Amino acid sequence: MGLAKRVLQGDVRATARLLREVEEELPGAIDELKVLYPHTGKAHVVGITGAPGSGKSTLIDVLIDAYRKENKTVGVIAIDPSSPFSGGAILGDRIRMQRHATDEGVFIRSLATRGWHGGLSKAAANVIHIMDAMGRDVILVETVGVGQAEVDIMNFAHTSLVALVPGTGDWVQTLKAGILEIADIFVINKADKQGVNEVEVELQAMLQMGAPSAAAWKPRILLTEAINNKGIDDLMEVIRQHRESLIASGRYEAYLRERSRLELVEVLKSSLMDRVSRMATEDDYVEKLIDDLASRRVDPYSAASDVLKRIVQEGKF
Amino acid sequence: MGLAKRVLQGDVRATARLLREVEEELPGAIDELKVLYPHTGKAHVVGITGAPGSGKSTLIDVLIDAYRKENKTVGVIAIDPSSPFSGGAILGDRIRMQRHATDEGVFIRSLATRGWHGGLSKAAANVIHIMDAMGRDVILVETVGVGQAEVDIMNFAHTSLVALVPGTGDWVQTLKAGILEIADIFVINKADKQGVNEVEVELQAMLQMGAPSAAAWKPRILLTEAINNKGIDDLMEVIRQHRESLIASGRYEAYLRERSRLELVEVLKSSLMDRVSRMATEDDYVEKLIDDLASRRVDPYSAASDVLKRIVQEGKF
Numbered sequence: 333m334g335l336a337k338r339v340l341q342g343d344v345r346a347t348a349r350l351l352r353e354v355e356e357e358l359p360g361a362i363d364e365l366k367v368l369y370p371h372t373g374k375a376h377v378v379g380i381t382g383a384p385g386s387g388k389s390t391l392i393d394v395l396i397d398a399y400r401k402e403n404k405t406v407g408v409i410a411i412d413p414s415s416p417f418s419g420g421a422i423l424g425d426r427i428r429m430q431r432h433a434t435d436e437g438v439f440i441r442s443l444a445t446r447g448w449h450g451g452l453s454k455a456a457a458n459v460i461h462i463m464d465a466m467g468r469d470v471i472l473v474e475t476v477g478v479g480q481a482e483v484d485i486m487n488f489a490h491t492s493l494v495a496l497v498p499g500t501g502d503w504v505q506t507l508k509a510g511i512l513e514i515a516d517i518f519v520i521n522k523a524d525k526q527g528v529n530e531v532e533v534e535l536q537a538m539l540q541m542g543a544p545s546a547a548a549w550k551p552r553i554l555l556t557e558a559i560n561n562k563g564i565d566d567l568m569e570v571i572r573q574h575r576e577s578l579i580a581s582g583r584y585e586a587y588l589r590e591r592s593r594l595e596l597v598e599v600l601k602s603s604l605m606d607r608v609s610r611m612a613t614e615d616d617y618v619e620k621l622i623d624d625l626a627s628r629r630v631d632p633y634s635a636a637s638d639v640l641k642r643i644v645q646e647g648k649f
Numbered sequence: 650m651g652l653a654k655r656v657l658q659g660d661v662r663a664t665a666r667l668l669r670e671v672e673e674e675l676p677g678a679i680d681e682l683k684v685l686y687p688h689t690g691k692a693h694v695v696g697i698t699g700a701p702g703s704g705k706s707t708l709i710d711v712l713i714d715a716y717r718k719e720n721k722t723v724g725v726i727a728i729d730p731s732s733p734f735s736g737g738a739i740l741g742d743r744i745r746m747q748r749h750a751t752d753e754g755v756f757i758r759s760l761a762t763r764g765w766h767g768g769l770s771k772a773a774a775n776v777i778h779i780m781d782a783m784g785r786d787v788i789l790v791e792t793v794g795v796g797q798a799e800v801d802i803m804n805f806a807h808t809s810l811v812a813l814v815p816g817t818g819d820w821v822q823t824l825k826a827g828i829l830e831i832a833d834i835f836v837i838n839k840a841d842k843q844g845v846n847e848v849e850v851e852l853q854a855m856l857q858m859g860a861p862s863a864a865a866w867k868p869r870i871l872l873t874e875a876i877n878n879k880g881i882d883d884l885m886e887v888i889r890q891h892r893e894s895l896i897a898s899g900r901y902e903a904y905l906r907e908r909s910r911l912e913l914v915e916v917l918k919s920s921l922m923d924r925v926s927r928m929a930t931e932d933d934y935v936e937k938l939i940d941d942l943a944s945r946r947v948d949p950y951s952a953a954s955d956v957l958k959r960i961v962q963e964g965k966f
Contacts, residue, residue, distance in 0.1 A: 362950050369948035592942035599953040604921045625909035631686035636916040
């Protein structure tokens with residue numbers, strides 16, 4: 333039986349293998365993805381971002397518990413943007429999460445930048461599709477939320493959580509970086525720390541300035557102490573409310589379409605980039621152009637234009 | 650007289666205007682860049698990265714002073730990767746640098762992700778070229794060093810500095826993220842703080858493990874207190890030594906070629922991406938494909954393949 337068929341039956345080992353084959357860009361892996369695609373779109377995707385130290389991993393850990401108590405199966409995608417090379421930088425945070433490793437209802441996968449040559453956004457979309465197709469009810473996507481790639485990934489989530497901690501000053505930077513626009517729920521974690529009220533008051537003020545009052549969903553602010561399991565029931569309830577609001581208002585359909593557009597662009601970009609990167613390392617013609625560039629006999633724009641014409645002429649994609 | 654010609658004469662206002670026109674992608678700006686390109690390749694480009702709080706900005710501030718005392722003109726490019734939306738997130742750090750604003754020999758420019766649709770790496774390359782063409786002797790490029798884009802930018806520098814501070818634990822993360830491979834000089838800044846020795850010893854151990862012993866340049870470790878102007882003379886001397894080593898060993902030429910390859914790829918990618926992004930928002934054919942994607946009647950890979958065929962058929966780039 334093909335890998336895709338076993339993934340559709342929820343087979344954990346087949347899913348892990350398909351993820352590896354997609355990551356390694358093995359021939360045939362894309363064909364398996366194509367088989368899975370019509371069966372996707374069922375899982376609820378929850379994005380969780382926040383600065384390092386905001387307790388995202390603990391939060392995800394207790395959310396996994398809460399969903400498992402509701403008999404829902406969970407997929408977790410932990411994305412590590414700080415790691416262009418090694419993939420190991422923030423895995424230490426995730427040791428706690430590993431206690432779910434023996435539970436077949438919890439499927440955890442880390443995504444480092446390395447190894448996903450096609451770009452992190454496309455990779456995240458693929459992993460979401462695969463976990464969705466294997467029948468996971470909920471998919472939690474953790475990012476650190478610093479770069480454009482991570483913001484793009486948050487766009488693939490149905491519900492976006494931002495974790496903040498009082499007293500670090502980090503939350504102001506997070507907000508300034510445009511997180512306001514994409515957050516559905518703010519979770520002030522470690523709410524036993526000093527400074528919770530200040531964060532809440534300032535956050536509320538910023539939300540009142542920024543958000544259109546006619547929006548179907550107004551971003552909510554919740555306090556949690558994930559490590560002591562406090563506030564998690566309320567958080568689960570608000571996530572549920574957000575999902576219901578999305579569906580009731582018709583925005584779920586609109587978001588689905590927007591995500592399809594984003595994914596099409598990501599797949600196109602990465603296919604083109606692959607072609608361009610291969611040309612720039614394999615093609616004698618390009619080697620000659622690079623010599624001319626290095627010695628300033630041609631400029632990068634004229635050189636790029638030459639290469640594009642060549643791609644079109646040769647029909648090489 | 651054309652903008653490019655005035656830039657070549659070192660005209661600060663013309664340079665600021667060309668940078669704006671390039672940023673806004675005004676017609677003609679690329680033509681001005683093409684005029685400048687043959688005159689580039691003279692400046693020494695020094696990349697400086699480090700986690701937030703490592704004192705990069707203060708370090709750059711005192712380096713500016715040191716270069717000005719040698720009667721060298723300086724360009725500074727401060728890159729703000731944390732800011733996909735607003736561009737304002739870490740500008741506060743740079744207030745100190747602004748005291749150079751009245752010195753015509755110092756040209757400072759911030760680069761936020763926003764506004765440079767073609768990608769941050771291409772933007773950085775363009776700003777480096779323009780400052781180079783205006784005759785700046787030294788160009789300091791500051792990044793925060795978290796994502797692939799920032800690592801790509803560091804590849805455009807001739808000499809790469811990594812700023813670390815004792816006692817925060819951040820430096821370990823920085824190193825794990827692959828900075829070891831690209832750093833020529835490690836600057837342990839705020840060397841009056843506790844924990845300097847530990848950082849130095851661990852760093853030295855990591856370098857001995859990682860670096861090939863036959864390399865023409867072995868990464869150096871320096872201690873500074875930028876805010877008290879301590880250690881800066883030594884740092885200037887080591888930067889000079891690194892440049893001389895590059896030239897003497899022939900690696901300068903090799904690096905120039907590698908940077909040309911990178912830039913060609915960046916320009917190609919961004920041209921292609923522009924085209925793809927425009928198609929995905931303007932083209933009825935693509936709108937129909939997105940409907941099919943959202944309803945799972947087609948998968949993203951088959952859809953992308955259709956779009957690519959269409960681009961080639963229409964010769965639209």
